[in-house]
Amino acid sequence: xxxxxxxxxxxxxxxxxxxxxxxxxxxxxxxxxxxxxxxxxxxxxxxxxxxxxxxxxxxxxxxxxxxxxxxxxxxxxxxxxxxxxxxxxxxxxxxxxxxxxxxxxxxxxxxxxxxxxxxxxxxxxxxxxxxxxxxxxxxxxxxxxxxxxxxxxxxxxxxxxxxxxxxxxxxxxxxxxxxxxxxxxxxxxxxxxxxxxxxxxxxxxxxxxxxxxxxxxxxxxxxxxxxxxxxxxxxxxxxxxxxxxxxxxxxx
Amino acid sequence: xxxxxxxxxxxxxxxxxxxxxxxxxxxxxxxxxxxxxxxxxxxxxxxxxxxxxxxxxxxxxxxxxxxxxxxxxxxxxxxxxxxxxxxxxxxxxxxxxxxxxxxxxxxxxxxxxxxxxxxxxxxxx
Numbered sequence: 001x002x003x004x005x006x007x008x009x010x011x012x013x014x015x016x017x018x019x020x021x022x023x024x025x026x027x028x029x030x031x032x033x034x035x036x037x038x039x040x041x042x043x044x045x046x047x048x049x050x051x052x053x054x055x056x057x058x059x060x061x062x063x064x065x066x067x068x069x070x071x072x073x074x075x076x077x078x079x080x081x082x083x084x085x086x087x088x089x090x091x092x093x094x095x096x097x098x099x100x101x102x103x104x105x106x107x108x109x110x111x112x113x114x115x116x117x118x119x120x121x122x123x124x125x126x127x128x129x130x131x132x133x134x135x136x137x138x139x140x141x142x143x144x145x146x147x148x149x150x151x152x153x154x155x156x157x158x159x160x161x162x163x164x165x166x167x168x169x170x171x172x173x174x175x176x177x178x179x180x181x182x183x184x185x186x187x188x189x190x191x192x193x194x195x196x197x198x199x200x201x202x203x204x205x206x207x208x209x210x211x212x213x214x215x216x217x218x219x220x221x222x223x224x225x226x227x228x229x230x231x232x233x234x235x236x237x238x239x240x241x242x243x244x245x246x247x248x249x250x251x252x
Numbered sequence: 253x254x255x256x257x258x259x260x261x262x263x264x265x266x267x268x269x270x271x272x273x274x275x276x277x278x279x280x281x282x283x284x285x286x287x288x289x290x291x292x293x294x295x296x297x298x299x300x301x302x303x304x305x306x307x308x309x310x311x312x313x314x315x316x317x318x319x320x321x322x323x324x325x326x327x328x329x330x331x332x333x334x335x336x337x338x339x340x341x342x343x344x345x346x347x348x349x350x351x352x353x354x355x356x357x358x359x360x361x362x363x364x365x366x367x368x369x370x371x372x373x374x375x376x377x
Contacts, residue, residue, distance in 0.1 A: 004325050021301070023317070027327030028279035028297065042297065049298025053305045 004030050005039045013043045018054040019115045025050055054112045063174045067107055070170050071100035071131070074163030075155065082154045095151055096159075098142075099135035103163065106131030107171075128167040132160050169243050257310055259345050265289045266303045267342045270313060270332050278318070278329040279304075304332060312338030 005013075010026060017025045029046065033039050075096040079086045086092050110127040135156075142150035151159070259267065269285035270277040283300045307313045318329040334342070357365035 010325070021330075023328050024279060024330035025301070027320075027324035027329060028283075030325040030327060031280050031323060032297070045296050046298040046301070049296065049302050053302040057305060057309065 005033050005036065009036065009039060013047070016043075016047050017050060018113050020054060021050060051112060055108055058111045058114070059108055060174070063170075064104065064108065066174070067167060067170055068100060068104040070166045071103045071135075071163050072097060074166050075100055075151070075159035077162055078155045078158035079151075082158055083152060086152065086155060095149060096155075098149065099138055099151065099156065099159065100163075102138040103128075103131035103135040103167075106134035107167075125168060125171075127171055128164055131167065132164060135160065135163075257341065259341050262286075262290075262299070262303055263307060263312075264342065264345045266300060266307060267312065267334065267338055267345075270334055271339075271342065274333075275331075277332045282332065307338065308332075310337075311335060312341055 010030070013029065014022060014026055025046065029039065029042055032042060076087075076093075079092070079096060107127045107130070110130045139150050139156050150156075265286045266282060268289060269282045272285055273281050279297065279300065282304070283295065283297045286300055287295045304313065304315070308315055312335055313332045314335050315330050315332050318331050320326045320328045
Protein backbone atom coordinates (compact mmCIF):
# COMPACT_ATOMS: atom_id res chain seq x y z
CA UNK A 1 0.00 0.00 0.00
CA UNK A 2 1.24 3.49 -0.85
CA UNK A 3 1.89 5.60 2.22
CA UNK A 4 1.39 8.99 0.64
CA UNK A 5 3.05 11.70 -1.40
CA UNK A 6 6.57 12.86 -0.56
CA UNK A 7 6.96 15.85 1.75
CA UNK A 8 8.59 17.81 -1.09
CA UNK A 9 5.69 17.17 -3.47
CA UNK A 10 3.19 18.19 -0.80
CA UNK A 11 5.17 21.33 0.02
CA UNK A 12 5.23 22.34 -3.65
CA UNK A 13 1.49 21.75 -4.02
CA UNK A 14 0.83 23.62 -0.75
CA UNK A 15 2.49 26.76 -2.15
CA UNK A 16 -0.10 26.99 -4.92
CA UNK A 17 -3.22 26.22 -2.88
CA UNK A 18 -4.77 29.31 -1.21
CA UNK A 19 -4.35 29.08 2.59
CA UNK A 20 -8.11 29.33 3.25
CA UNK A 21 -8.71 25.91 1.67
CA UNK A 22 -5.22 24.41 1.93
CA UNK A 23 -6.01 21.99 4.76
CA UNK A 24 -8.89 20.17 3.07
CA UNK A 25 -7.48 20.25 -0.47
CA UNK A 26 -4.10 18.82 0.59
CA UNK A 27 -5.86 16.24 2.77
CA UNK A 28 -8.13 15.17 -0.10
CA UNK A 29 -5.19 14.93 -2.53
CA UNK A 30 -3.26 12.91 0.07
CA UNK A 31 -6.17 10.53 0.53
CA UNK A 32 -6.48 9.98 -3.22
CA UNK A 33 -2.75 9.32 -3.62
CA UNK A 34 -1.84 6.17 -5.51
CA UNK A 35 1.41 7.15 -7.27
CA UNK A 36 3.57 10.24 -7.73
CA UNK A 37 2.34 10.71 -11.31
CA UNK A 38 -1.31 10.42 -10.31
CA UNK A 39 -0.74 12.87 -7.43
CA UNK A 40 0.90 15.42 -9.72
CA UNK A 41 -1.82 15.09 -12.36
CA UNK A 42 -4.53 15.37 -9.73
CA UNK A 43 -2.90 18.51 -8.32
CA UNK A 44 -2.48 20.11 -11.75
CA UNK A 45 -6.13 19.44 -12.61
CA UNK A 46 -7.52 20.54 -9.24
CA UNK A 47 -5.51 23.59 -8.15
CA UNK A 48 -6.46 26.01 -10.99
CA UNK A 49 -10.15 25.47 -10.25
CA UNK A 50 -9.55 25.88 -6.51
CA UNK A 51 -7.80 29.22 -7.16
CA UNK A 52 -10.60 30.40 -9.46
CA UNK A 53 -13.21 29.46 -6.88
CA UNK A 54 -11.27 31.30 -4.17
CA UNK A 55 -10.96 34.40 -6.37
CA UNK A 56 -14.71 34.29 -7.04
CA UNK A 57 -15.31 34.25 -3.29
CA UNK A 58 -12.84 36.95 -2.30
CA UNK A 59 -13.05 39.43 -5.17
CA UNK A 60 -15.65 42.15 -4.94
CA UNK A 61 -16.32 43.30 -8.53
CA UNK A 62 -17.30 46.85 -7.50
CA UNK A 63 -14.17 47.41 -5.40
CA UNK A 64 -12.01 45.68 -8.01
CA UNK A 65 -13.29 48.00 -10.71
CA UNK A 66 -12.51 50.98 -8.50
CA UNK A 67 -8.98 49.66 -7.84
CA UNK A 68 -8.34 49.02 -11.54
CA UNK A 69 -9.52 52.54 -12.28
CA UNK A 70 -7.19 53.94 -9.57
CA UNK A 71 -4.22 52.06 -11.09
CA UNK A 72 -5.02 53.31 -14.58
CA UNK A 73 -5.65 56.87 -13.37
CA UNK A 74 -2.24 56.82 -11.62
CA UNK A 75 -0.34 55.86 -14.77
CA UNK A 76 -2.46 58.27 -16.82
CA UNK A 77 -1.69 61.03 -14.32
CA UNK A 78 2.01 60.19 -14.41
CA UNK A 79 2.05 60.37 -18.22
CA UNK A 80 0.17 63.68 -18.10
CA UNK A 81 2.66 65.10 -15.57
CA UNK A 82 5.88 63.81 -17.14
CA UNK A 83 5.32 63.54 -20.88
CA UNK A 84 2.00 64.59 -22.38
CA UNK A 85 3.09 63.71 -25.90
CA UNK A 86 3.05 60.05 -24.83
CA UNK A 87 -0.76 60.19 -24.52
CA UNK A 88 -1.14 61.08 -28.21
CA UNK A 89 1.24 58.35 -29.36
CA UNK A 90 -0.33 55.34 -31.13
CA UNK A 91 -1.41 52.78 -28.52
CA UNK A 92 -0.25 55.19 -25.78
CA UNK A 93 -3.44 54.88 -23.72
CA UNK A 94 -3.51 51.11 -24.21
CA UNK A 95 0.12 50.74 -23.10
CA UNK A 96 -0.80 52.49 -19.86
CA UNK A 97 -3.42 49.81 -19.26
CA UNK A 98 -0.82 46.99 -19.26
CA UNK A 99 0.84 47.79 -15.90
CA UNK A 100 -2.58 48.73 -14.50
CA UNK A 101 -3.94 45.33 -15.51
CA UNK A 102 -0.94 43.47 -14.10
CA UNK A 103 -1.19 45.41 -10.83
CA UNK A 104 -4.90 44.58 -10.55
CA UNK A 105 -4.02 40.91 -11.08
CA UNK A 106 -1.55 41.23 -8.20
CA UNK A 107 -4.28 42.60 -5.94
CA UNK A 108 -6.67 39.80 -6.91
CA UNK A 109 -4.05 37.14 -6.16
CA UNK A 110 -3.01 38.73 -2.86
CA UNK A 111 -6.64 38.76 -1.77
CA UNK A 112 -7.20 35.14 -2.83
CA UNK A 113 -4.03 33.95 -1.06
CA UNK A 114 -4.59 35.96 2.11
CA UNK A 115 -5.18 33.98 5.27
CA UNK A 116 -8.78 34.36 6.46
CA UNK A 117 -9.21 36.79 9.33
CA UNK A 118 -8.51 40.40 10.02
CA UNK A 119 -5.13 41.62 8.75
CA UNK A 120 -2.98 44.35 10.19
CA UNK A 121 -2.65 47.57 8.15
CA UNK A 122 0.92 46.61 7.27
CA UNK A 123 -0.17 43.23 5.92
CA UNK A 124 -2.93 45.02 4.02
CA UNK A 125 -0.28 47.08 2.25
CA UNK A 126 1.10 43.86 0.75
CA UNK A 127 -1.67 43.90 -1.90
CA UNK A 128 -0.70 47.22 -3.53
CA UNK A 129 3.01 46.37 -3.16
CA UNK A 130 2.54 42.99 -4.87
CA UNK A 131 0.49 44.72 -7.58
CA UNK A 132 3.31 47.19 -8.15
CA UNK A 133 5.84 44.37 -8.22
CA UNK A 134 3.88 42.66 -10.99
CA UNK A 135 3.48 45.95 -12.88
CA UNK A 136 7.24 46.59 -12.71
CA UNK A 137 8.01 42.97 -13.65
CA UNK A 138 5.77 43.26 -16.71
CA UNK A 139 7.56 46.45 -17.73
CA UNK A 140 10.93 44.74 -17.26
CA UNK A 141 9.81 41.84 -19.45
CA UNK A 142 8.63 44.21 -22.17
CA UNK A 143 11.91 46.12 -22.08
CA UNK A 144 13.73 42.86 -22.84
CA UNK A 145 11.29 41.27 -25.28
CA UNK A 146 9.26 44.07 -26.90
CA UNK A 147 10.40 47.64 -26.00
CA UNK A 148 7.56 49.17 -28.07
CA UNK A 149 5.06 48.05 -25.44
CA UNK A 150 7.06 49.28 -22.42
CA UNK A 151 6.31 52.64 -20.79
CA UNK A 152 9.03 55.31 -20.52
CA UNK A 153 11.00 54.89 -17.27
CA UNK A 154 9.81 58.07 -15.55
CA UNK A 155 6.17 57.44 -16.35
CA UNK A 156 6.54 53.96 -14.87
CA UNK A 157 8.14 55.22 -11.65
CA UNK A 158 5.80 58.19 -11.21
CA UNK A 159 2.82 55.96 -11.98
CA UNK A 160 3.98 53.42 -9.39
CA UNK A 161 4.47 56.09 -6.72
CA UNK A 162 1.07 57.68 -7.41
CA UNK A 163 -0.71 54.36 -7.51
CA UNK A 164 0.87 53.21 -4.26
CA UNK A 165 -0.70 56.20 -2.54
CA UNK A 166 -4.08 55.99 -4.27
CA UNK A 167 -4.37 52.24 -3.96
CA UNK A 168 -3.39 52.18 -0.30
CA UNK A 169 -6.16 54.69 0.36
CA UNK A 170 -8.73 52.67 -1.63
CA UNK A 171 -7.49 49.36 -0.12
CA UNK A 172 -7.94 50.68 3.41
CA UNK A 173 -11.30 52.31 2.75
CA UNK A 174 -12.55 49.03 1.23
CA UNK A 175 -10.83 46.17 3.08
CA UNK A 176 -10.81 42.82 1.26
CA UNK A 177 -13.65 40.37 1.90
CA UNK A 178 -11.31 37.96 3.71
CA UNK A 179 -10.71 40.66 6.32
CA UNK A 180 -14.33 40.50 7.35
CA UNK A 181 -14.07 36.81 8.27
CA UNK A 182 -14.58 35.89 11.85
CA UNK A 183 -14.16 32.17 11.12
CA UNK A 184 -12.55 30.41 8.19
CA UNK A 185 -15.72 28.51 7.29
CA UNK A 186 -17.86 31.54 6.63
CA UNK A 187 -18.37 32.20 2.91
CA UNK A 188 -17.34 35.68 1.80
CA UNK A 189 -20.67 36.06 0.02
CA UNK A 190 -22.58 35.88 3.31
CA UNK A 191 -20.20 38.38 4.79
CA UNK A 192 -20.72 40.70 1.86
CA UNK A 193 -24.45 40.47 2.48
CA UNK A 194 -24.33 40.78 6.26
CA UNK A 195 -21.47 43.26 6.57
CA UNK A 196 -22.26 46.91 6.19
CA UNK A 197 -18.84 47.55 4.70
CA UNK A 198 -19.16 45.16 1.82
CA UNK A 199 -22.86 44.60 1.30
CA UNK A 200 -24.44 45.99 -1.86
CA UNK A 201 -25.94 49.02 -0.16
CA UNK A 202 -22.91 49.33 2.15
CA UNK A 203 -20.44 49.23 -0.73
CA UNK A 204 -22.26 51.99 -2.58
CA UNK A 205 -22.29 54.20 0.51
CA UNK A 206 -18.62 53.54 1.22
CA UNK A 207 -17.73 54.02 -2.46
CA UNK A 208 -19.42 57.42 -2.43
CA UNK A 209 -17.69 58.29 0.87
CA UNK A 210 -14.31 57.09 -0.42
CA UNK A 211 -14.53 58.92 -3.74
CA UNK A 212 -15.80 62.03 -1.91
CA UNK A 213 -12.85 61.85 0.54
CA UNK A 214 -10.29 61.58 -2.29
CA UNK A 215 -11.97 64.35 -4.32
CA UNK A 216 -12.11 66.55 -1.19
CA UNK A 217 -8.41 65.92 -0.57
CA UNK A 218 -7.53 66.81 -4.16
CA UNK A 219 -9.68 70.01 -4.16
CA UNK A 220 -8.44 71.11 -0.74
CA UNK A 221 -4.85 70.36 -1.77
CA UNK A 222 -5.19 72.37 -4.97
CA UNK A 223 -6.72 75.28 -3.04
CA UNK A 224 -3.93 75.13 -0.45
CA UNK A 225 -1.30 74.97 -3.19
CA UNK A 226 -2.78 78.00 -4.92
CA UNK A 227 -2.81 79.98 -1.66
CA UNK A 228 0.67 78.96 -0.60
CA UNK A 229 2.11 79.00 -4.12
CA UNK A 230 3.41 75.45 -3.62
CA UNK A 231 3.43 72.70 -6.27
CA UNK A 232 -0.03 71.09 -6.32
CA UNK A 233 1.32 67.59 -6.66
CA UNK A 234 3.27 67.86 -3.40
CA UNK A 235 0.31 69.13 -1.40
CA UNK A 236 -2.06 66.51 -2.82
CA UNK A 237 0.52 63.80 -2.15
CA UNK A 238 1.00 65.01 1.40
CA UNK A 239 -2.75 64.98 2.04
CA UNK A 240 -3.10 61.49 0.55
CA UNK A 241 -0.31 60.31 2.86
CA UNK A 242 -2.16 61.87 5.79
CA UNK A 243 -5.38 60.14 4.72
CA UNK A 244 -3.59 56.75 4.58
CA UNK A 245 -1.88 57.40 7.92
CA UNK A 246 -5.29 58.19 9.45
CA UNK A 247 -6.71 54.91 8.06
CA UNK A 248 -3.74 52.96 9.44
CA UNK A 249 -4.15 54.61 12.82
CA UNK A 250 -7.93 53.93 12.82
CA UNK A 251 -7.43 50.25 11.92
CA UNK A 252 -4.47 49.73 14.19
CA UNK B 253 -39.59 31.58 3.49
CA UNK B 254 -36.68 32.08 1.08
CA UNK B 255 -37.14 30.56 -2.37
CA UNK B 256 -34.16 28.50 -3.51
CA UNK B 257 -32.46 29.27 -6.82
CA UNK B 258 -33.00 26.75 -9.61
CA UNK B 259 -30.15 24.26 -9.77
CA UNK B 260 -27.82 23.35 -12.61
CA UNK B 261 -27.35 19.67 -13.47
CA UNK B 262 -23.96 19.44 -11.78
CA UNK B 263 -25.29 21.18 -8.67
CA UNK B 264 -28.09 18.60 -8.55
CA UNK B 265 -25.51 15.81 -8.70
CA UNK B 266 -23.42 17.31 -5.90
CA UNK B 267 -26.46 17.90 -3.67
CA UNK B 268 -27.64 14.34 -4.32
CA UNK B 269 -24.19 13.04 -3.38
CA UNK B 270 -24.25 15.00 -0.10
CA UNK B 271 -27.77 13.74 0.61
CA UNK B 272 -26.67 10.14 0.05
CA UNK B 273 -23.42 10.33 1.99
CA UNK B 274 -24.96 12.03 5.04
CA UNK B 275 -22.29 12.33 7.78
CA UNK B 276 -19.48 11.16 5.49
CA UNK B 277 -19.81 13.91 2.87
CA UNK B 278 -16.44 15.55 2.17
CA UNK B 279 -14.33 16.30 -0.94
CA UNK B 280 -13.13 12.78 -1.82
CA UNK B 281 -16.38 10.92 -1.07
CA UNK B 282 -18.54 13.57 -2.75
CA UNK B 283 -16.33 13.41 -5.85
CA UNK B 284 -16.56 9.60 -5.94
CA UNK B 285 -20.34 9.70 -5.60
CA UNK B 286 -20.73 12.43 -8.24
CA UNK B 287 -18.46 10.43 -10.57
CA UNK B 288 -20.74 7.43 -10.06
CA UNK B 289 -23.90 9.47 -10.69
CA UNK B 290 -22.49 11.26 -13.75
CA UNK B 291 -21.03 8.19 -15.50
CA UNK B 292 -19.86 7.78 -18.20
CA UNK B 293 -18.78 11.45 -17.94
CA UNK B 294 -15.50 12.10 -16.12
CA UNK B 295 -15.70 14.59 -13.26
CA UNK B 296 -12.71 16.47 -11.84
CA UNK B 297 -12.18 17.05 -8.13
CA UNK B 298 -11.67 20.77 -8.84
CA UNK B 299 -15.13 21.04 -10.42
CA UNK B 300 -16.61 19.51 -7.27
CA UNK B 301 -14.81 22.09 -5.07
CA UNK B 302 -16.03 24.98 -7.24
CA UNK B 303 -19.62 23.72 -7.04
CA UNK B 304 -19.43 23.10 -3.29
CA UNK B 305 -18.22 26.68 -2.77
CA UNK B 306 -21.02 28.03 -4.94
CA UNK B 307 -23.66 25.94 -3.15
CA UNK B 308 -22.31 27.16 0.20
CA UNK B 309 -22.48 30.77 -0.97
CA UNK B 310 -26.09 30.21 -2.03
CA UNK B 311 -26.83 28.85 1.44
CA UNK B 312 -27.82 25.40 0.13
CA UNK B 313 -25.11 23.52 2.05
CA UNK B 314 -23.10 24.20 5.19
CA UNK B 315 -19.57 23.04 5.98
CA UNK B 316 -17.39 22.42 9.00
CA UNK B 317 -13.89 21.06 9.62
CA UNK B 318 -13.55 17.56 11.10
CA UNK B 319 -10.66 16.28 13.20
CA UNK B 320 -7.40 15.46 11.40
CA UNK B 321 -6.91 11.81 10.39
CA UNK B 322 -3.66 9.88 9.71
CA UNK B 323 -4.77 8.55 6.28
CA UNK B 324 -4.97 12.17 5.14
CA UNK B 325 -1.46 12.98 6.33
CA UNK B 326 -2.79 14.44 9.57
CA UNK B 327 -5.07 16.88 7.81
CA UNK B 328 -8.69 17.69 8.55
CA UNK B 329 -11.65 17.16 6.22
CA UNK B 330 -14.16 19.80 5.27
CA UNK B 331 -17.49 18.04 5.77
CA UNK B 332 -20.74 19.17 4.16
CA UNK B 333 -24.41 18.81 5.01
CA UNK B 334 -27.58 19.90 3.24
CA UNK B 335 -29.34 22.96 4.58
CA UNK B 336 -33.16 23.22 4.53
CA UNK B 337 -32.91 25.48 1.48
CA UNK B 338 -30.75 22.87 -0.29
CA UNK B 339 -33.20 20.09 0.48
CA UNK B 340 -36.04 22.15 -0.95
CA UNK B 341 -34.04 23.04 -4.07
CA UNK B 342 -33.27 19.35 -4.61
CA UNK B 343 -36.92 18.39 -4.11
CA UNK B 344 -37.99 20.97 -6.69
CA UNK B 345 -35.39 19.66 -9.16
CA UNK B 346 -36.59 16.09 -8.64
CA UNK B 347 -40.22 17.12 -9.19
CA UNK B 348 -39.27 18.95 -12.40
CA UNK B 349 -37.26 15.94 -13.62
CA UNK B 350 -40.25 13.68 -12.89
CA UNK B 351 -42.55 16.00 -14.86
CA UNK B 352 -40.15 15.97 -17.81
CA UNK B 353 -39.99 12.18 -17.65
CA UNK B 354 -43.79 11.84 -17.55
CA UNK B 355 -44.25 14.13 -20.55
CA UNK B 356 -41.58 12.34 -22.59
CA UNK B 357 -43.05 8.95 -21.71
CA UNK B 358 -46.51 10.18 -22.73
CA UNK B 359 -45.26 11.47 -26.10
CA UNK B 360 -42.95 8.59 -26.96
CA UNK B 361 -45.23 5.88 -25.59
CA UNK B 362 -45.38 3.43 -22.70
CA UNK B 363 -43.28 0.84 -24.55
CA UNK B 364 -40.37 3.27 -24.73
CA UNK B 365 -40.74 4.19 -21.06
CA UNK B 366 -40.76 0.49 -20.07
CA UNK B 367 -37.68 -0.16 -22.22
CA UNK B 368 -35.78 2.71 -20.58
CA UNK B 369 -36.97 1.64 -17.16
CA UNK B 370 -35.44 -1.83 -17.81
CA UNK B 371 -32.15 -0.28 -18.97
CA UNK B 372 -31.94 1.87 -15.85
CA UNK B 373 -32.75 -1.15 -13.72
CA UNK B 374 -29.86 -3.07 -15.31
CA UNK B 375 -27.50 -0.13 -14.79
CA UNK B 376 -28.50 0.17 -11.16
CA UNK B 377 -28.23 -3.59 -10.63
